[in-house]
Amino acid sequence: MIGLIPFPDIGPDIFTLEIGDFAFSLRWYAMAYIVGIIIGWRIAVRAVKNASLWRNDTPPMTPSQVEDFLTWIVLGIVLGGRLGFVLFYQPAYYLQNPAEILMIWQGGMSFHGGMIGVVLAALIYCRRHWLPVLSVADMMAIATPPGLLLGRIANFINAELWGRPTDAPWGVAFPGAAAQDCPDVVGLCARHPSQLYEAGLEGLILGGVLLFLAWSRGWLKVPGQITGAFGVGYGLSRFIVEYFRQADAQFITPDNPMGHVLSLGPVGMSMGQLLSLPMIILGIALILWARRRV
Structure with missing residues (x-):
């Protein structure tokens, strides 16, 4: 390949502690979840402490809540992320191996499934405590991008979810037989670092836009606007990146090398695009609906 960057010499484990026959490893992916949740929590607490950001100067929650x-x-x-991965991406495999559904440490999480799980958890919590659902959703939306940023960086470190083959000068030679199995390529195969594309779009850019809208444009005063903006921003980001990201192996066949799950003549959509399209549509609809209620 013309453009090729060697994969950095970094493993999936931050460190491993061995005590006798017992070994404990802290993985970058787990750390990404932990740190992302902590940062999101602090953003949410800071937001609810600033009453002037919210409609009628009334935050949807207290810091303790x-x-x-x-x-x-x-x-x-x-739970949502794991079940989403099982149902959306490998249902046949897990139907034959149901005991592995709970083996989260083996990898396999779906953002769209995790989002559904979070939505259901939030609805139940809000109903139990009589909290305004849309304002709580807005609070969650501004707190989510840091976790997306760190999670995608962890995907890169794990050398997973890499992109399609490319001649771009920033193409990365990911390790492993699957990553190096590129038709018509002699020598090392460079691929798009699509995980970093997603980290930039879903984490840095989307997160910055949402914080700007919340703190500088008063969007939290109109319940539902920030949630709609998150849906549109994430959906567009994921839809775009899917053009550079390698489709999941179970969707790729000799007759379908691009791994489309929906074909529309000469074009098609991947599973990620199919799941992101409703987010874009619903996000736009939510913004318009929220503004009309003002």
């Missing part, structure tokens, strides 16, 4: 709510969010992320 945010801490209690965090437990529900973690459960929604883990």
Whole structure:
């Protein structure tokens, strides 16, 4: 390949502690979840402490409620993310191997599934405590991008979810037989570092835009606007990156090398695009609906 950057010499484990026959490893992916949740929690607490950001100067939660709510969010992320991966991406495999569904440490999480899990957890929590659902959703939206940023960087470190082959000068030679299995390529195969594309779009750019809208444009005063903006921003980011990201192996066949799950003549959509399209549509609809209620 013309452009090729060697994969950095870094493993998936930050460190490993061995005590006799017992070994404990802290992985970058787990650390990304932990740090992302902590940063999101602090953003949410800071937001609810600033009453002037919210409609009628009334935050949807108290700081102590945010801490209690965090437990529900973690459960929604883990359970929803895992079940989403099982149902959306490898249902046939897990139907034959149901015992592996709970083996989260083996990898396999879906953002869209995690989002559904978080939404359900938030709805239950809000109903139990009589909290304004849309304002709570807005608070969650501004707190989410740091976790997306760190999670995608961890995907890169794990050398997973890499992109399609490329001649771009920033193409990365990811390790592993699967990553190096590129048709018509002699020597090392460079691929798009699509994980970093997503980190930049979903984490840095989307996060910056949402914080700007919340703190400088008063969007939290109109419940639902920030949530809609998150849906549009994430959906567009993921839809774009899917053009550079390698499709999941189970969707790729000799007759479908691009891994499309929906074909529309000469073009098609991947599973990620198919799941992101409703987010864009619903996000736009939510913004318009929220503004009309003002």
